[in-house]
Amino acid sequence: MPDTKFPIPRNEKERLVALRRYNIIDTLPEQEFDDIARLVAYICDVPAAHVSFIDERRQWFKATVGFEATEVERDTTFCQYTLMDTDMWVVPDATKEPKLIDNPNIYDGFKVRFYAGIPLTTHDGYNIGTICAIDHIVRDINDEQKNALRILARHVMSQLELRVRNTELDKQKEIAELAIYAKDSFLANMSHEIRTPLNAIIGFTELIGKTELDATQKEYIQNVQTAGESLMLIINDILDLSKIESGQLIIESQPFSLRSALKHTYELMKVKVSNAIEFNLFLDADLPDMVMGDRGRLNQILTNLTSNAIKFTQEGDITISVKKITENDNSYTLRFSVKDTGIGIAEDKLETIFDRFTQAEESTTRRFGGTGLGLNIVKQLVELQHGVINVKSTFGRGSEFYFILSYNKVFTQEKKVQKAEQSIKKLKHLSVLLFEDNILNQKLARSVIDEFGFDLDIANNGEEGIEMFLNKRYDLLLMDLQMPVKDGYQTTEYIRCELKSDIPIIAMTAHSLVGEQQKCFDIGMNGYVPKPFKQVELLGEINRVMNKKPAKQFKGIDLSYLLEMSCEDQNFVNEMITLFVNKVPNEIDLLENAVDNKDYDAVRKIAHNMKSSLPIFRLDDLLKDLTLLEKQAIDTNFTDEADEKMNKLRKGLTDTVVKLSTYKS
Amino acid sequence: MKIILAEDNDLLRKSLSFFLESKGFEVNQFADGREALEAIKNNDCDIILTDINMPGISGMEMTQYVRITLGRQTPIIIFTSSGIEQTELDAFDIGANDFMAKPISPSVLLVRINKLLKENNR
Known part of the structure; x- marks a missing residue:
């Protein structure tokens, strides 16, 4: 005591x-x-x-x-x-x-x-x-005062209690965020680790496929290729789930052929269907061919549903059918269905069939395997594309899963790949430096680039590559992002900021996290090829990066700034030139008038505004004259120089306007 | 990402809008400072780009209003006309995050926007 x-x-x-x-x-x-x-x-x-x-x-x-x-x-x-x-x-x-x-x-x-x-x-x-x-x-x-004291005491305690709870919540939140971060980076790293060797397998298989082979060998190689690609799909599925969960999954919108995508899926699944089952693909006659959308995700949904149908159907038939429901000026609405004559789903299980970790029967997992994630991913994928999915089923008789998606119509474009292949011929002989630490990937890239007929040097890491870059003139750098010593980001930053070089750099990466591409562009890379890369894709990207047009001149007027601003969009360049041609003569008149009248305030305002137009055509000398006029206006004192500068401006700008008005793309 | 752009020179304003839009930003453009400020008051935006001198109200007044009256920390880049140091110092003083002397280099602008957005998201 x-x-x-x-x-x-x-x-x-x-x-x-x-x-x-x-x-x-x-x-x-x-x-x-x-x-x-x-x-x-x-x-x-x-x-x-x-x-x-x-x-x-x-x-x-x-x-x-x-x-x-x-x-x-x-x-x-x-x-x-x-x-x-x-x-x-x-x-x-x-x-x-x-x-x-x-x-x-x-x-x-x-x-x-x-x-x-x-x-x-x-x-x-x-x-x-x-x-x-x-x-x-x-x-x-008195009693009222006593009562008030009691209330205040309770208030203080609830205040304290709230604070404790908030602190506890903050702590929990921090722990949760750390955990999510750990999971995300684990998934990203694992996907990289798995994809790198798989990339090599798929790539080399593609190369073997191009050598002389007899029919059996060709078939074997084809099988390896298919298996490799399926494995890649599985890895991507696992990644998808984590991406969906963290809201990072992005639905692409690219033109693709609906018919060939559906046939492709059908052919892929066909080999897995036993002979006892009739496997059909029914496409509506008026089904559109080209649509804008995410071919990969559609394929993923149908593959998933069809795999289920195959798994749960012993005999009878499985039918994939697609028909057009409506069409408007911009889009088609389509109904996709996968119907089977399998074991069916009991009515009381229908509601939860799309929930995570739910299978129709407890015993399903034992008998049929599966993670119970498939239908949940499917549902989320459909919903991410603003669609709806439903199921109809009779226990013991079969099931039908059907979903409705809208696809935008394709307007022009296309033929990009062909274009890329054609224009390879226009590319001169390039000297390329590859930054890549993985030996398999080095070999793969070498074979591909040899085929293009380019020279290739290889650096095992960023530091080594910078050394090589300083000692030899290259036309293009290919940059793996994950490298020891100095990674791709650090290396690019060094080349751009320290060496002040604007040599084209293409990122090559097996990362698959959203935002990575943007990150590459943000730090100054010019292109991006996801691994495993296809020859055409790499070539297309090289082509795009190397064909950036040089600064253009038109009758001695420098258009490089305007081209940079407009991202080389010719229509926009025309629009800006028209705007300049239309407004500048009037501004010169106003300015000259104000100078003559010694209206300092007006000169200051007009000059300030005009000053922003001149750099667009890099009229640096005229800009200096205009700046001097502005300064004298601010000082409210025009010297003789003012008249002289005004004359120079009128002459220079009129000349520019006359030249530009003849500009046609 | 939403950008409010206030610049009274049509050529520059349209070019910058086009450039930034092609880089994936959503750009709301204004030739008048007061209209730009109205838009800032009524809508969320991720970054504000403004010329220093404008009809309506100036870029400096706009910055002051955003920081003090609205109490918002939205990143602001002020475009100044040919390097007058004092103006730039003043711009920082009233709470602008960055300034750029004209002529504006689009690629430099892009880098600075990205940098500010990244810092702001931290």
Whole structure:
């Protein structure tokens, strides 16, 4: 037993634990608590009040009114007694209170006569502090004031409780975010680790396929290719789930042939269907061919549904059918269906069939395998494309899964791939430096690039590559992103910022996280090829990057700035030139008029505005003249130079306008 | 990403809008400072680009209004006319995040926008 003079609640130990949970002692003053103390003083009409907390040996004040103190010894306080009670302790005259005989606060310093204290009680019944009203005269408070004190005490406690909860929530949130981050980066890394060797397998298989082979070998190679691609699909599926969960999955919109996509899926699945089952693909006669959408996701949905149908059907037939429901100026709405004569789904299971980790029967997993994720991914994929999916089924008779998607129509475009192949011939002989640490990938890239007829040097990491880059002239850099020593991002940053080189750089990466492509462009790369890369894709990208048109001149007028702004869009260039030609002559007149009239304010305004037009055609000399005019206008003093500059401007700009007005793309 | 662009020179404003839109931004363009500020008040935007001198209200006044009256920390880049140092210092002083002297290089602008957006998202 410690040697103490003050009364100790019987639950003192637990009480101290409860107090510490709020982390309130020795914190800085806060408005909320100061307000409470002020309210107490105001409501009870007393000169002094406080909100305090009591630990083992002291009373610590969170807020005070009418006196200044941080803490006092517990055994000198009135509140040590309040702490013992469940309700308010009111002492109208302290000198008459037996417990307070000899209490220093009555005779020394503060000279307390009246005291009303209410304990601050936690939700689980521990008194951790007090709210008090204090006066120097003998008096009392009425029931309403007492009630107000009780309310304030409860308010303080709920405030404290809320804070604790918030802190706990913040902590949980932090933990959760860390966990999500860890999962994301784990998935990204795993996908990279798996994709890199798989990339090599698929790539080399593609190369073997191009050598001379007999029919059997060709077939074997074809099988390896198919298997490799299926494996890639599975890995992508796993990634998809994590992407869907974190809202990172993006639905692409590219033109594709609906018919050939559907036939492709059908052919792929056909080999898996046993002979006992009739497997059909029914396409409506008026089904459109080319649509804008995500071919891969459609394929994924149909493959998934068909795989299920195959798994659960012993005999009868499985039919994929697609028909057009409606069509408007911009889009088609199509109904896709996968129907089987399999085991069917019991009516009470239909509702939850699309839920995660749900299969129709407990025993399904045992009999048929599967993760229970497939239909959930399918549903989310359909919904991400703003579609709906439904199921009809009769137990023992078969099921039909059907979904409705809208695809935008394709307007022109296309033939991109062909174009790329044609224009390879236009590319000169290129000297290429590849940054890549994986030996298999190095070999693969070498074979592909040899086929293009380019020279290739290979660096094993960023540092080595920079060394090579400094010693030889290259036309193009191919950059793997994950490399030891210096990765692709760091290397690119170094080349752009330190070496100040604008050599074209194409990122090559097996990463598949959303936003990565943008990140590459943001730090100054010019192109992006996801691995495993197809020859055509790489070539297309090289072609695009190398064919960036040089700064153009038109009759001595520099159009490079305008071309950069317009991203080489010819229509926009025309539009800007027309705008310039139409507005500048009028502005010259206005400016000259203002100069003649020494209207400084007008000159300043017109010049300021015109100054932004001139750099668009890189009219740097004229810009200097205009700046001088503006300056003299600001100084409200035109010298002889002003007239001279004005004449030069009129002549120069008129000349430019005349030339530009003959511009035709 | 939404950009509010205030610039009274049509050629520059249209070019910048076209450039930024082709880089995937959504650009709301204004030739008048007051109209731009109305748009800022009524809509969310991720970054503000403004010329320093404009009809209606100036880029500096706009910045001040956004920071003080609206109390928003939306990144702001001010376009200044040929390097007058004091103006630039003032621009920082009233809460602009960056300034760029005209002529504006589109690629530099893009890098600075991306940098500010990244910092702001942290």
